[in-house]
Amino acid sequence: MQANDPKLKSFIATTPESHFPIQNLPYGIFSTGADPTLRAGIAIGDSVLDLAILADADLLPVPSEIFRSGSLNQFVALGHATWRATRDAVSQLLRDDNPVLRDNRALRANALLPQDHVTLHLPIDIAGYTDFYSSKEHATNVGSMFRDPENALLPNWLHIPIGYNGRASSVVVSGTDLHRPKGQLKLPDADAPIFASSRKLDFELETGFFVGQPNALGEPIDIDVAEQHIFGMVLLNDWSARDLQQWEYVPLGPFNSKSFGTSISPWVVTMEALEPFRVASPAQQPAPLPYLQQHTDNGYDIALEVTLTAAEDKSGLPQTICKTNFKAMYWTMAQQLAHHTVSGCNTKVGDLMGSGTISGSTPDAFGSLLELTKNGQKPLTLADGVQRGFIQDGDEIAMTGWCQGDGYRVGFGSVSGKILPSR
CATH class of the missing domain: 3.90.850.10 (Fumarylacetoacetase-like, C-terminal domain)
Structure with missing residues (x-):
């Protein structure tokens, strides 16, 4: 299935009214009280997926330091092929029939955070x-x-x-x-x-x-x-x-x-x-x-x-x-x-x-x-x-x-x- 397929389901439950189903996967910058480092994440349901953690686990086509740079600018500058490859990789990892993230409790605990436990920041350093x-x-x-x-x-x-x-x-x-x-x-x-x-x-x-x-x-x-x-x-x-x-x-x-x-x-x-x-x-x-x-x-x-x-x-x-x-x-x-x-x-x-x-x-x-x-x-x-x-x-x-x-x-x-x- 393609990442936009309406039939896609995630192992993270979402309601029909949720803004962040698996078909969306928007990017943002967040921090937590335990870790004030600004890093990139993707919204899925009521959770935030820490992209740096996934990159550390060699699950994404982008080095983790890109996601820890404090904004999305370095990631965006990598271009269309990287945007698509990253979104596709995250979509695969979040699917209900993919055990890689779903069944790895330690990875899930580190990589998936409740949205109401994070602070969201300006996603991009705005040039103009x-x-x-x-x-x-x-x-x-x-x-x-x-x-x-x-x-x-x-x-x-x-x-x-x-x-x-x-x-x-x-x-x-x-x-x-x-x-x-x-x-x-x-x-x-x-x-x-x-x-x-x-x-x-x-x-x-x-x-x-x-x-x-x-x-x-x-x-x-x-x-x-x-x-x-x-x-x-x-x-x-x-x-x-x-x-x-x-x-x-x-x-x-x-x-x-x-x-x-x-x-x-x-x-x-x-x-x-x-x-x-x-x-x-x-x-x-x-x-x-x-x-x-x-x-x-x-x-x-x-x-x-x-x-x-x-x-x-x-x-x-x-x-x-x-x-x-x-x-x-x-x-x-x-x-x-x-x-x-x-x-x-x-x-x-x-x-x-x-x-x-x-x-x-x-x-x-x-x-x-x-x-x-x-x-x-x-x-x-x-x-x-x-x-x-x-x-x-x-x-x-x-x-x-x-x-x-x-x-x-x-x-x-x-x-x-x-x-x-x-x-």
Whole structure:
């Protein structure tokens, strides 16, 4: 059986709702209280498989020091053949009919750890971070809010995957709390800006992909091979201070309104695991220029949800405020990478590319509070009558996503973060 076969079963039991069945096998970086060394692991069910331990036992095609390097970068740099060989080897070891790991109690005790006993870290040392603006629904909603709805999309939007360079230094792993940012904002009736804490703090529901195969300076990546340069995907929350953003974004785009923090999920789901969920992306009209024209389906069917846990809600229960799907994205990852490099821009292993806010066509599918609450004018009503126009101090935002297979899911886990008061 191939590693993506829906009939595969592992000796480690998983439920149909588990994000980490044997068909997934995402990579991450973890440590434990007993061993603070940062090392690579794979999620399987509720466990983490220590790849360095398996490599020490000569069960993987990669030296164990690669998995003890503190990030996935050295492993990713080994390329496609190694990614596939490693995933295949792990898949074989985890199968219910393979006794090598299943029946070796000592090896299992060392190599398999409960997920709730480990600390997860940033999976990759991020060389650079670019965020795109690729959902037509989101761009239309925002353009309609701040410009004439008849001209919601700027003239270039249907021709170019719009993007900007963000701050790799402030990308953090899920569970990292962030302080409310301060900066310049201009109140509607004021003649001049003030310096203050953001009053319109928002989330942006996104995914991100990591560059796995770099390109040299001056050598663009052709769209037909672009996905071969992608290692895998994560969930991404590009936190946004909307009031800072509205004042600063003309003419060069977001700056302090975004750079204070971007959260990603800890497990990197490989493109190979996502392959069964490839779908056609939305029709593009007008047709893109030739270097952006796709010759295969480059969309992915990934269900996405966002929850908000309000600080004053005594139940402490998260409230679902958004449900959408990645397959609605107008510009694909392949187009984003092809456009990013068409100028001759080089990429590096570990570069992170954000999708941009993912919004669907219905109000409950909008991927930001800016859209869900009409810029705070129509607040959401949560449990116990709690209302939210934008994020308040103490609120926690969590995002999750998965691909639905036949009796199994290939999931991303979650990315979460709490907002603390300004410093």
